[in-house]
Amino acid sequence: MQLELFERDQIEADELSRIAQEFRAGYWQLRSMRGGRWAQAKQRQIYRRLAPLKQRLMLAGVEKQAILDFLSCCRLKCRCPGARCQYF
16 A cells, blocks of 8 residues: 555646657657767767656656556557557
């Protein structure tokens, strides 16, 4: 049983779609980036930009497994039908 000390934030549908779009764009940049020493700084910058969004989803009550499934889908070239991903 988890003790809730504060009320969870609610995420509206438009904010959720914005967060999902930022994740897709960030992971697209990571996939298309060449490897090597010079790309490492840019990769860290992208991961640091995406970390607060992931934290926001966790604080809003989205299950951790759902977030991990969504991130793995984005990492593997999301092939969900249409513009909407099956996870969000």
